Amino acid sequence: MTQRRPIRVGIMGFGQTGRQIYQLAAASDDLEVVAIADIGKPEILHYLLCSEGSDPEQHRLEGNFLVNHRFRARLMEIDRPAEMPWDIFGVDMVIDSTGKYRDRRYMEDHLGNGTPRVLLRTLPTDGIDRIVIPGINEQSATANDRMISAGSATTSALALLFDSLAGHFEIECGSMTTVHAFTSDQALQDYAGSDFRRSRSAAKNIIPNSHEAALWLGNILPQFDGKILTSALNVPVQEGCLLDVNLVLGDASVDADAVNEVMRAAAAAKPGIIGVAEDPIVSSDVIGSPLSLLFDAKGTIKAGNNTIKTLSWYENLGHASRLLDVVRLYATLDAQKEAA
Incomplete structure (x- = not known):
């Protein structure tokens, strides 16, 4: 051969x-x-x-x-x-x-x-x-x-998270904010651009921004079409991004431990793409990671009866x-x- x-x-x-x-x-x-x-x-x-x-x-x-x-x-x-x-x-x-x-x-x-x-x-x-x-x-x-x-990079991380969890839990709706490193199309000094907030310095501001992942998520995972809101905060960090996701689940009995176990199983099933961080990591710890999604087990919180908050990390090398x-x-x- x-x-x-x-x-x-x-x-x-x-x-x-x-x-x-x-x-x-x-x-x-x-x-x-x-x-x-x-x-x-x-x-x-x-x-x-x-x-x-x-x-x-x-x-x-x-x-x-x-x-x-x-x-x-x-x-x-x-x-x-x-x-x-x-x-x-x-x-x-x-x-x-x-x-x-x-x-x-x-x-x-x-x-x-x-x-x-x-x-x-x-x-x-x-x-x-x-x-x-x-x-x-x-x-x-x-x-x-x-x-x-x-x-x-953001859309892939979000889709992998939802795909992993949707096989085990009923997700009624959710929201995602990516706390995102600043990008090359942002100005380092205040400079008039096409958008008011993005005209401000990327080096010294947290800048609220829109994110289009929600527009295309239904193309990848049709069951979530129209159910997810997405936004971004561009922050003065050069590398390393955080995915902050809030999920409204249909089953009030699901707790943080159950979500973490599902993500550990997802990481085992998709090595090299999904990982789980058990340590209290920060953004610089994810630099150089080839993963698309590094789930933060310590960041999972249950709020009220049906809401679960998760944190995940990613950086551009994974994409x-x-x-x-x-x-x-x-x-x-x-x-x-x-x-x-």
């Missing part, structure tokens, strides 16, 4: 998520990043990559190529999907990690330029072929999917890991289709 060739990945956007995808691919034995589109200068992109990794010397800049011990990735100073010639790189999938090009028309630009498939690192703005959340609905994916989203899980999923589906 011949060994399958590495999966050829293109990346648009070499911000935090793009760099994490690159680092994870370099540490793998089945993925190679062949091209990266970003408006940054190659020497600055290389500098940022080296500043974050534990082994910066493994990454070299040779002209317009990022080189490591496994592959060479061509750096292209390109800003828009319509400008990137994916066809000349023979990519199997492009990950759009910009967070900007979420419309279907931009995904079609990627496809039109030669990638067989494009994966958004965040939620879309309109209809696409599939939202795939590893640990929940991988089985729904088909080899015919072309425009895909892996949700977002970058799941993006590559989705890439692998579709490579497997393609291989199965070819073998059929």
Whole structure:
């Protein structure tokens, strides 16, 4: 049996998520990043990559190529999907990690330029072929999917929590607030933007914000469509996010211990995706975690007869890991289709 060739990945956007995808691919034995589109200068992109990794010397800049011990990735100073010639790189999938090009028309630009498939690192703005959340609905994916989203770090964490609990308890409704690290699209100083609150400094304020997870949760878990409210608080922390969820349960006999036991079982069933923290951790303790959801057993509280409050942790590296899980999923589906 011949060994399958590495999966050829293109990346648009070499911000935090793009760099994490690159680092994870370099540490793998089945993925190679062949091209990266970003408006940054190659020497600055290389500098940022080296500043974050534990082994910066493994990454070299040779002209317009990022080189490591496994592959060479061509750096292209390109800003828009319509400008990137994916066809000349023979990519199997492009990950759009910009967070900007979420419309279907931009995904079609990627496809039109030669990638067989494009994966958004965040939620879309309109209809696409599939939202795939590893640990929940991988089985729904088909080899015919072309425009895909892996949700977002927050949406994935929330969906995994609800999916785990819904198999054991009747959840009538709920609310979620993500206490979220500040993001690259926030201003560090007060600066007039399109939103009043987000025009204030991310470095010195807790900023209430909306969150669109509720709009798409029903697409992933139809039983929760219209039952969950979601919001965000952006806080002056660079990494590490907290999911604060309040659940209204149909059974008043359910207590905090019962919820914790279900989540421990979920972690055992989905290792590498869900974990449980038994210690009193804080946000910096989750930095570097490849999990999508780290449930905080000490944070579970029962309030009144039917309300359970839970806390869970996550950070962006977990989402970058799941993006590559989705890439692998579709490579497997393609291989199965070819073998059929």
